[in-house]
Amino acid sequence: MNTENKTVKFKIKRQITPDSEPFWEEYEVPWKPSLNVITLLMAQNTDPITNNGSKTTPASYDANCLEEVCGSCTMIINGKVRQACTALVDKLEQPISIEPMTKFPIVRDLMVDRQRMFESLKWVKGWVPIDNSSPVGKGPNISSEEQQKAYNFSSCMTCGCCLESCPQWSSDEAFIGPQAIAQAILFNTHPTGKSLESERVQALINNGLNICGNAQNCAAVCPKEVDLIGAISEANWQATKHIAKSFLGKH
Amino acid sequence: MNKKTKIAIIGGGLAGLGAAMRIAEMSAEKKDIIVQLFSIVPVKRSHSVCAQGGINAANKYTGDSTYQHFDDTVYGGDFLANQKPVQKMCDSAPDIIDLFDRMGVPFNRTSEGNIDRRRFGGTLHPRTAYSGATTGQQLLYALDEQVRRYEAEGLVEKYEGWEYLSTILDENGICCGIVAQDLISMEVKAFPCDAVILATGGPGQVYGRSTNSVSNNGLAVISLYHQGAKYANGEFIQVHPTAIGGDDKLRLMSESARGEGGRVWVPGDASKTWIDQEGKERPCGETGKPWYFLEEKYPAYGNLVPRDIATREIFQVVYELKMGVDGRPFVYLDVSHIAKEKGIEYIDRKLKGILEIYEKFKGVDPRQVPMEIFPAVHYSMGGLWVDDETHMTNIEGVFAAGECDYQYHGANRLGANSLLSCVYTGLEVAGPEAVKFAKNRLKPASETALEVLEKEVNKQKDFLDKLLNLSGPENPRKLHLELGNLMTENVTIVRENKSLQETYNKICELEKRFWNITIPDKGNWANQSVRYAHQLYYLFSLAKIITLGALQRNESRGAHYKPQFPERDDDNFLKTTIAIYNEASNAPILSYQAVDTSLIEPRKRDYSKKSAAATKVKN
Numbered sequence: 096m097n098t099e100n101k102t103v104k105f106k107i108k109r110q111i112t113p114d115s116e117p118f119w120e121e122y123e124v125p126w127k128p129s130l131n132v133i134t135l136l137m138a139q140n141t142d143p144i145t146n147n148g149s150k151t152t153p154a155s156y157d158a159n160c161l162e163e164v165c166g167s168c169t170m171i172i173n174g175k176v177r178q179a180c181t182a183l184v185d186k187l188e189q190p191i192s193i194e195p196m197t198k199f200p201i202v203r204d205l206m207v208d209r210q211r212m213f214e215s216l217k218w219v220k221g222w223v224p225i226d227n228s229s230p231v232g233k234g235p236n237i238s239s240e241e242q243q244k245a246y247n248f249s250s251c252m253t254c255g256c257c258l259e260s261c262p263q264w265s266s267d268e269a270f271i272g273p274q275a276i277a278q279a280i281l282f283n284t285h286p287t288g289k290s291l292e293s294e295r296v297q298a299l300i301n302n303g304l305n306i307c308g309n310a311q312n313c314a315a316v317c318p319k320e321v322d323l324i325g326a327i328s329e330a331n332w333q334a335t336k337h338i339a340k341s342f343l344g345k346h
Numbered sequence: 347m348n349k350k351t352k353i354a355i356i357g358g359g360l361a362g363l364g365a366a367m368r369i370a371e372m373s374a375e376k377k378d379i380i381v382q383l384f385s386i387v388p389v390k391r392s393h394s395v396c397a398q399g400g401i402n403a404a405n406k407y408t409g410d411s412t413y414q415h416f417d418d419t420v421y422g423g424d425f426l427a428n429q430k431p432v433q434k435m436c437d438s439a440p441d442i443i444d445l446f447d448r449m450g451v452p453f454n455r456t457s458e459g460n461i462d463r464r465r466f467g468g469t470l471h472p473r474t475a476y477s478g479a480t481t482g483q484q485l486l487y488a489l490d491e492q493v494r495r496y497e498a499e500g501l502v503e504k505y506e507g508w509e510y511l512s513t514i515l516d517e518n519g520i521c522c523g524i525v526a527q528d529l530i531s532m533e534v535k536a537f538p539c540d541a542v543i544l545a546t547g548g549p550g551q552v553y554g555r556s557t558n559s560v561s562n563n564g565l566a567v568i569s570l571y572h573q574g575a576k577y578a579n580g581e582f583i584q585v586h587p588t589a590i591g592g593d594d595k596l597r598l599m600s601e602s603a604r605g606e607g608g609r610v611w612v613p614g615d616a617s618k619t620w621i622d623q624e625g626k627e628r629p630c631g632e633t634g635k636p637w638y639f640l641e642e643k644y645p646a647y648g649n650l651v652p653r654d655i656a657t658r659e660i661f662q663v664v665y666e667l668k669m670g671v672d673g674r675p676f677v678y679l680d681v682s683h684i685a686k687e688k689g690i691e692y693i694d695r696k697l698k699g700i701l702e703i704y705e706k707f708k709g710v711d712p713r714q715v716p717m718e719i720f721p722a723v724h725y726s727m728g729g730l731w732v733d734d735e736t737h738m739t740n741i742e743g744v745f746a747a748g749e750c751d752y753q754y755h756g757a758n759r760l761g762a763n764s765l766l767s768c769v770y771t772g773l774e775v776a777g778p779e780a781v782k783f784a785k786n787r788l789k790p791a792s793e794t795a796l797e798v799l800e801k802e803v804n805k806q807k808d809f810l811d812k813l814l815n816l817s818g819p820e821n822p823r824k825l826h827l828e829l830g831n832l833m834t835e836n837v838t839i840v841r842e843n844k845s846l847q848e849t850y851n852k853i854c855e856l857e858k859r860f861w862n863i864t865i866p867d868k869g870n871w872a873n874q875s876v877r878y879a880h881q882l883y884y885l886f887s888l889a890k891i892i893t894l895g896a897l898q899r900n901e902s903r904g905a906h907y908k909p910q911f912p913e914r915d916d917d918n919f920l921k922t923t924i925a926i927y928n929e930a931s932n933a934p935i936l937s938y939q940a941v942d943t944s945l946i947e948p949r950k951r952d953y954s955k956k957s958a959a960a961t962k963v964k965n
């Protein structure tokens with residue numbers, strides 16, 4: 096096969112500032128084996144020229160690890176929310192459409208502001224409350240099964256796919272969303288982390304846990320296969336117990 | 347004193363977060379210190395998340411000892427590391443693992459529920475604690491969580507999406523603040539502070555493509571070098587034996603694959619030969635059968651020889667023996683037998699993270715077929731010179747921790763020792779020492795005259811404006827590609843003086859061309875183009891330090907290998923290389939400093955024999 100003239104066609108939804116109008120630009124670059132969407136963005140940044148030959152600016156985007164472990168490069172590619180670094184060009188229909196996530200405030204081009212996800216980790220006290228870092232010996236013994244379960248929740252890279260796909264979540268509304276719920280469950284399951292269980296559950300209740308409509312989109316798009324459905328149902332169960340307890344405590 | 351002490355930490359990888367956690371903890375009672383944490387990326391997305399294999403600490407159960415860990419580290423580093431700090435680090439390692447265990451890191455477990463260990467390169471002991479094949483991510487998250495807790499209490503202020511540009515020095519040359527830029531609004535601002543810790547990670551971008559992340563650009567460190575900081579052992583760059591290619595990045599296949607029993611091989615060819623330690627000529631395996639060349643050449647350590655050795659062997663098999671798979675520059679890294687013998691569930695529990703990377707990028711399942719791998723630039727043993735005890739650079743008030751400092755790993759780092767050195771230096775050394783310095787300084791940074799702050803801010807602004815206005819014919823990204831290729835071809839596995847000299851001259855030419863680039867975006871909002879050029883500007887200086895260091899070191903030691911000088915030369919080069927920036931010539935000036943070998947007598951490295959690990963202790 097003659098690969099000399101083979102090209103890749105793609106388009107990017109651009110937006111230069113948060114309050115300016117978005118617009119689409121199309122590009123065409125030479126094909127090579129094993130390209131991913133990041134390499135397309137690099138090509139666009141190197142020679143910022145649209146496919147009708149007009150000069151443009153390099154499209155801004157976030158990326159760091161380039162191996163799907165940092166969560167930076169999340170965007171919508173051919174209509175699906177995912178990481179650009181593992182989106183292989185040869186597996187995508189062309190022209191490949193690349194756009195920013197829609198649920199987070201736009202910064203510029205493909206960059207969005209996901210600070211809200213880190214904030215919600217504060218609301219649920221997403222940490223193990225150790226006394227301090229003095230050397231006081233090892234942690235609690237943990238079985239291999241418990242470890243595997245914790246590892247699954249702990250591989251969440253705060254990428255935002257679950258929130259983007261959730262019909263109930265938006266960055267300015269009440270629902271805290273599956274990402275933070277799963278982290279609350281992670282720490283509620285830890286032998287030391289448990290001590291904050293009721294505070295975490297209360298935070299989930301205050302932040303719209305019951306708004307989840309069980310659409311299950313989140314689990315379908317999670318690149319790390321975090322058990323979000325399991326986490327939500329566990330959270331609901333913990334909330335039921337918590338409400339019952341505080342009801343009994345009050346009367 | 348009514349003003350609070352301020353400490354700026356630049357970088358939120360393991361080293362930066364470790365320092366932030368410890369300092370916040372030290373201030374928890376009196377609330378007298380504020381940590382200002384700066385990072386290009388949200389700290390939870392720092393490069394440390396890439397670390398796969400694990401973290402080293404001696405443990406009692408396998409006959410290991412902290413002394414053995416110390417000896418393996420010094421020996422693996424070919425005796426170039428100052429020994430006292432290495433010993434302290436190895437002694438602290440077990441407590442560091444305990445701490446992470448308490449913070450909830452899901453380390454893999456034994457059947458009793460203890461932390462499991464695997465073997466890594468350069469040791470005969472299973473010493474490496476791990477969390478699947480994403481250990482760095484899990485360790486980083488644990489620190490990120492603790493730091494968030496302190497952030498919620500008001501002890502830590504985060505500046506994510508800010509880039510450190512330079513340090514502000516007072517009239518006595520003492521640090522009194524930093525200048526940083528908001529990468530979205532592009533605002534450049536001074537932050538007065540009583541001490542600074544640089545924890546900005548490795549400099550992989552100088553090679554264009556490496557296993558490093560995009561943010562590993564070296565800007566902070568080289569900017570400090572331009573302000574007078576010493577840079578040490580720059581020529582010691584680790585090339586990891588096992589990675590896969592890519593146009594954007596070279597992706598690591600962790601040493602843990604070999605730690606779990608993975609084997610490196612190429613199809614054998616009995617018509618070719620190699621010379622063993624005793625000078626005997628031996629065939630390169632049996633034709634038609636796999637030749638496990640590392641196992642045959644290094645019976646004691648096998649596939650787990652240190653990285654410098656594995657890398658050179660692979661290079662030799664591919665380029666000198668011309669035995670790469672199907673004549674291409676690859677060898678096999680094979681874990682398929684583990685999947686067959688112990689099952690998919692078993693191998694996934696241990697290595698899923700990396701197996702998925704291979705599968706996602708190569709479209710082949712490594713549980714079924716051997717992986718095709720080749721060496722890639724991975725880690726910098728060199729970095730900012732720091733004092734053995736305090737981790738302060740030669741600029742008063744500026745400390746360095748993590749991959750950006752030069753300590754611990756000598757001429758070659760052992761696998762799983764970096765996560766340890768990063769956490770150790772942030773948490774146990776630079777963090778507390780920065781507090782000590784900040785509390786005892788004569789004049790608090792808050793009293794710095796406004797002119798002093800503004801002067802440095804204006805200097806940085808002017809420089810950025812100058813860059814923004816560049817409109818020549820050169821393309822900054824293409825220039826970076828040229829620099830990366832030049833460095834990768836000439837200053838990695840095999841180094842020749844003639845080509846090093848040519849490389850140095852070419853770096854200077856590229857640097858001249860830099861001033862003819864165009865910045866394709868003249869805007870003032872999230873302008874990544876000007877930022878890219880700014881980083882590139884500093885890479886030339888870094889490339890010069892590395893290349894000149896390599897040129898002048900006429901010996902072979904650890905990762906630095908010169909066929910012209912194949913032996914280690916302790917008489918002349920058991921020395922730390924120190925580079926200082928000379929502004930007039932825009933070039934590094936090198937000098938050499940004695941290495942502390944007070945605890946273990948330097949001996950020849952020989953990984954073909956087990957006795958390698960037996961040591962004679964001084965005194």
Ligand SMILES: Cc1cc2nc3c(=O)[nH]c(=O)nc-3n(C[C@H](O)[C@H](O)[C@H](O)COP(=O)(O)OP(=O)(O)OC[C@H]3O[C@@H](n4cnc5c(N)ncnc54)[C@H](O)[C@@H]3O)c2cc1C
Nearest residue numbers: 357358359360361394397399400510547748749762764765
């Ligand atoms: C693929 C891979 C796998 C690895 N696996 C292992 C392993 O299994 N075991 C092991 O021991 N080691 C491993 N290493 C090495 C180890 O991961 C790194 O050495 C270590 O993570 C470095 O940590 P750090 O804290 O020094 O810096 P990093 O984690 O690199 O963090 C640097 C921080 O500095 C910030 N920063 C940089 N410049 C600036 C600036 N100018 N202004 C503001 N912020 C800035 C960044 O945003 C980031 O927060 C691996 C390395 C790679 C590449």
Ligand code: FES
Nearest residue numbers: 159161163166180
């Ligand atoms: S760049 Fe880290 S997930 Fe893609």
